[in-house]
Every structure is written in C-alpha cells, then in structure tokens.
Amino acid sequence: MKDPKKDLRPISLTASISKVAEEFIVVDYIKPAVLKVIDSNQYGAIPQSSTTIALISMIHRWSIASDGKGAVVRLILFDYRKAFDLIDHSILFRKLSELEIPHSVINWISDFLTNRYQRVKLADTCYSEWGPIPSGVPQGTKLGPWLFILLINDLKLTQADFWKYIDDSTASEIVPKHSISNAQNIADSVSMWSTENRMQLNPDKCKELRISFNAKPRSFDPIIVNGKELEVVTNFKLLGLNINNKLTWNHHIDDVVKKVNKRLYFLKQLKRAKVPCKSLATFYTSCIRSVIDYAIPVFYHALPQYLQNDLKRVERRAMAIIMRAESYSSALNILGIPPLKDHHEQLYSKLFQSVVSDTNHEINP
Numbered sequence: 001m002k003d004p005k006k007d008l009r010p011i012s013l014t015a016s017i018s019k020v021a022e023e024f025i026v027v028d029y030i031k032p033a034v035l036k037v038i039d040s041n042q043y044g045a046i047p048q049s050s051t052t053i054a055l056i057s058m059i060h061r062w063s064i065a066s067d068g069k070g071a072v073v074r075l076i077l078f079d080y081r082k083a084f085d086l087i088d089h090s091i092l093f094r095k096l097s098e099l100e101i102p103h104s105v106i107n108w109i110s111d112f113l114t115n116r117y118q119r120v121k122l123a124d125t126c127y128s129e130w131g132p133i134p135s136g137v138p139q140g141t142k143l144g145p146w147l148f149i150l151l152i153n154d155l156k157l158t159q160a161d162f163w164k165y166i167d168d169s170t171a172s173e174i175v176p177k178h179s180i181s182n183a184q185n186i187a188d189s190v191s192m193w194s195t196e197n198r199m200q201l202n203p204d205k206c207k208e209l210r211i212s213f214n215a216k217p218r219s220f221d222p223i224i225v226n227g228k229e230l231e232v233v234t235n236f237k238l239l240g241l242n243i244n245n246k247l248t249w250n251h252h253i254d255d256v257v258k259k260v261n262k263r264l265y266f267l268k269q270l271k272r273a274k275v276p277c278k279s280l281a282t283f284y285t286s287c288i289r290s291v292i293d294y295a296i297p298v299f300y301h302a303l304p305q306y307l308q309n310d311l312k313r314v315e316r317r318a319m320a321i322i323m324r325a326e327s328y329s330s331a332l333n334i335l336g337i338p339p340l341k342d343h344h345e346q347l348y349s350k351l352f353q354s355v356v357s358d359t360n361h362e363i364n365p
Helices: 016-037 051-065 089-097 103-113 143-152 183-196 250-272 277-293 296-302 305-322 328-335 340-356
Strands: 072-078 116-118 121-123 131-133 161-165 168-175 207-211 231-233 235-238 241-244
Touching (some): 051 161, 051 168, 103 143, 277 305, 296 340
Parallel strands (some): 207 231
C-alpha cells in the first residue's frame, strides 16, 4: 500500500482573478528580472528553448566525448523530493530581493505564498481539516516554475557539464582513458548546495548512467548521496527520451510504438463511430503523430533503417484505419498529410533555421 504522505502531492486550484494577477506579475516583473541573471545551463521556460534544445546539447556533448577516445561519460541524474513543495520561503524571498524588481512586487508574492491552507477531499461530503502550508510554491500556477528557476539559479558546477530544466538536473563527467573520476565530488557539490538551500535530494530516484563504447567496461567507485549508493542503470528516461549507455534508440522507439499503439485503439473506435475521415486525420496528427514527433530532431538521423520502418509502420496502420480502401500513399495525399519522413525533415529544417538565424541561441556555436 502506498504512503499518501510520499506519493500524493497538492495541486492548487487558484481563482481566475489570481491567475490574471500572476500573469501580470510574471510577464512584467519576474520573467524579465530572472532572464537578466539566468544561468546559461538552464533550459526550462527560457524563450526559444525547449526539452529538445536541452537534449540536443546533451547528446552532442556525450557523443563527441565518447567517440573512439576510450573515454567514459558518467551521468548523474539528480532528483529532488517534492521540489516545488519544499521551497523555503525565507531563502526564496532573499533571492527575490536581489533581483531588479519593486519591493511592492516582492510583498505581493510574499502575500501570495504565505498563510496558505489546504485540505484533502475524498468525496463530496468527506473533507479533512484545513492545515497550514509552511513552505513551497503552488503547482499549477504561473509563478511556480519561475520562482523555482530563481531558487536553483545559483546551483552551478565548475568541474562538470551541467544541464537544468526547471527541477530536472543532470551532471556529466568525461573520464578520459586511464584517468581518475571526480564524480563523487560533483555529487557532493550538489548535495552541499541542496543542504544550504534546504532542498532534499531523493537518493532512491537519483541514478548514474555510464556511456561508453569500450569493449571492456571500466570499474568505478560508487557515487554516494545522503549516505546511499546510487543505482547504476543502463537506460534512463530523461526529459521524455529513453537514453541508454550506448546512445542507441531501440528502447525509446519501443516506448513510442507501445504508446502510439494504445492510441490507435481510440482511432479505431472513432472510425466505428463513423467520425469523418478529416476529423480522424486531425486526431491522428494531434494525438498520435505528435507522440512520434517529440524531440525527433535529437535522434532521427541516428536511427537505423529498421527503427525508421517501425515508425513508418505505425503511420501505415493509422492510414489503413482511416481510409481502408486507399493505399498508404493515396490516403496521405487525400488527407493532406505529408509522409512521416518528409514531415520530420521539415521539423529539422525549421529548428536548424531558427538556430542559425539567432546568434544568441542556446545551441548556436
């Protein structure tokens, strides 16, 4: 049986007028002030950035480091226990006071965060008593992500590559052949920052992944976080992508195909309900192909032909459901849907043009 204190988290439902006020505070004050001091390793909520951009940066770095040089890339995948819920208000307000924003705005945020209460609803007539919320920022609000970005902004590493996406933090150390690893010092630095800022690392969910193409795996001392040895995994889901220790994409494509096949069931049900073909095509592009498209620029040109065929086979199945009497190519043409390969090339081209046209882009060399 699950422990409600560990497995449940509060989601705040704020009033509409509160959301309007939050939008005003974020757009006019918090966002501009945070962007002036933002860590270059932060990719979350940043204009012209995304999980795809963060993943491209990571995979590029790891691929170069491990390409025929005998080096091992040790990834430390950090996880914070209830990251948003355990933010210390006094530390947050101190960091807010260092920004170029009016004191009245800080006071407004202080009023918004403090003296909050919550209760648990089990049924229409079954409620718990109201209890105070002494820390944290409400999830599901406009302010939440920006306040967390500010809190974690001064978490930096000089001895390792580091990427942050809101509360997802990933550090990597490149260990050349015959060199000694410094991974424990990296973990200690993050642990020290976490203690100073009253954040709690969750060693059960923190993992280590070692990327290496060496025929014989190298042996390393385990990484200890909060007295617990981190589990060494062979693959890990990072920002929605299943990344393994050989930088191949079989696990990720398997995950995508399984997820898409479940959604094809709903496409069949819509077809049986005699939903028009154009509406079925809209469902396919928005709810099925969007799953295939996620972060596709990161890995598509690294896919062997048989994995590309796995993705194409999904689209063939979808077209057979929507227009059974037509061939695959004919169905795509009638519905105005570009073939999967052409569609992915368009996504690549669009991303490439956006990067090269902006000299300040996160991944523009």
